[in-house]
Amino acid sequence: MSLKIAGLSLVLTCSISYAVDTKPTQDVSKVEITEPGGKPEMIGYHLEDFGPFAETWKMVTVRYREDSGEMRMTYANPIAAKAMAEKRDKYDYPDGSIFAKIGIKTERDPLFASSIVPSGAKRFQFMIRDKKKYADTDGWGYVLFDSQGLTFPGDVHANIQACHACHKVAESRDYVFSEQADFNSQKNMFKEIKERREKLQQGMKDSFQLREKKNLPKLVRKYVKKSNDLRFYEGPIREATFSGTVDEIVPMLVIESIRANKPALFLAKNEKEFSLVSAIKSDQKCADSMKPYYVNLYQTMQVPAYRGSQEISYRVVQKSFCHSGR
Numbered sequence: 001m002s003l004k005i006a007g008l009s010l011v012l013t014c015s016i017s018y019a020v021d022t023k024p025t026q027d028v029s030k031v032e033i034t035e036p037g038g039k040p041e042m043i044g045y046h047l048e049d050f051g052p053f054a055e056t057w058k059m060v061t062v063r064y065r066e067d068s069g070e071m072r073m074t075y076a077n078p079i080a081a082k083a084m085a086e087k088r089d090k091y092d093y094p095d096g097s098i099f100a101k102i103g104i105k106t107e108r109d110p111l112f113a114s115s116i117v118p119s120g121a122k123r124f125q126f127m128i129r130d131k132k133k134y135a136d137t138d139g140w141g142y143v144l145f146d147s148q149g150l151t152f153p154g155d156v157h158a159n160i161q162a163c164h165a166c167h168k169v170a171e172s173r174d175y176v177f178s179e180q181a182d183f184n185s186q187k188n189m190f191k192e193i194k195e196r197r198e199k200l201q202q203g204m205k206d207s208f209q210l211r212e213k214k215n216l217p218k219l220v221r222k223y224v225k226k227s228n229d230l231r232f233y234e235g236p237i238r239e240a241t242f243s244g245t246v247d248e249i250v251p252m253l254v255i256e257s258i259r260a261n262k263p264a265l266f267l268a269k270n271e272k273e274f275s276l277v278s279a280i281k282s283d284q285k286c287a288d289s290m291k292p293y294y295v296n297l298y299q300t301m302q303v304p305a306y307r308g309s310q311e312i313s314y315r316v317v318q319k320s321f322c323h324s325g326r
């Protein structure tokens with residue numbers, strides 16, 4: 001039982017960085033989970049099967065995720081690393097390629113508060129290439145363990161579909177987001193940064209469409225107050241989601257809402273889970289070149305393993321923050 005609860009609270013803490021006022025409509029600790037997780041094996045893999053990869057595989061990149069306050073390190077096994085180095089323009093990972101990612105929670109260093117330090121491994125994620133075996137998900141098998149090497153709660157198949165739905169965003173890189181970071185030199189750094197910013201802006205515009213309020217499901221419509229239309233996320237992530245997805249997408253919605261000066265909505269295909277963000281200018285103080293905003297966030301999400309039957313509804317959250325946008 002303690003494992004079940006640990007799994008659930010883990011999923012829910014993703015939202016805490018945004019939550020000022022959280023109003024779940026039900027007591028989550030009482031929800032019975034049909035697939036509690038806590039198993040040492042997922043689709044035939046154990047954490048130990050990957051060996052001491054953080055020491056022996058190539059470190060591809062590091063990333064920091066605003067949505068979860070997590071530091072992430074990505075590693076490639078020799079087959080994947082070779083393919084990544086050889087085909088920069090057209091990635092094509094052969095069978096046997098494996099990517100690993102460690103997500104580590106962070107906290108402030110008590111000796112120097114603006115320095116953020118790791119506070120313990122949180123989860124291990126893997127993508128294993130086998131074009132035949134995992135044909136359903138474009139040739140990638142997905143595996144996820146917590147820091148004890150145990151599975152999370154929730155239906156395994158549904159979770160894998162959700163993994164891949166989001167990784168479809170990176171289809172042009174053969175479904176792998178990470179690219180080799182240049183840790184050793186500054187060669188072309190400035191040019192790449194500029195290109196990346198331009199691509200980001202274009203990519204964001206392409207992922208969202210204008211959608212009129214009257215064409216939205218009633219569930220969402222009542223939260224769109226001042227605007228007759230909004231920016232609607234239309235991309236592969238909608239196809240399959242898990243409870244974390246509606247949280248993970250929030251920073252993207254915030255940026256789009258600021259850019260377009262309209263609310264931005266992520267609505268899962270099931271039309272039950274959504275995140276709706278309105279970023280509004282505020283008059284709080286920000287550092288030079290940053291502008292202050294209030295972010296209103298409304299959302300519903302499904303409790304894992306109870307997909308379609310139970311939900312935590314209408315979290316209404318207000319957060320003020322500074323952004324370099326508009």
Ligand code: HEC
Pocket residue numbers: 063065072074099100101125126127142143144159160162163164166167175176177178179237245248249
């Ligand atoms: C909502 C989007 C989303 C979902 C869902 C998702 N990922 Fe990812 N994944 C990413 C992003 C973005 C990165 C790039 C690194 C980062 O930001 O953490 C990534 C990186 C990875 C990497 C490193 C290789 C790469 O693509 O860069 C692995 C391995 C990985 N994810 C496995 C998984 C597994 C396993 C699941 C399901 C349990 C999953 N992912 C679900 C967005 C997602």
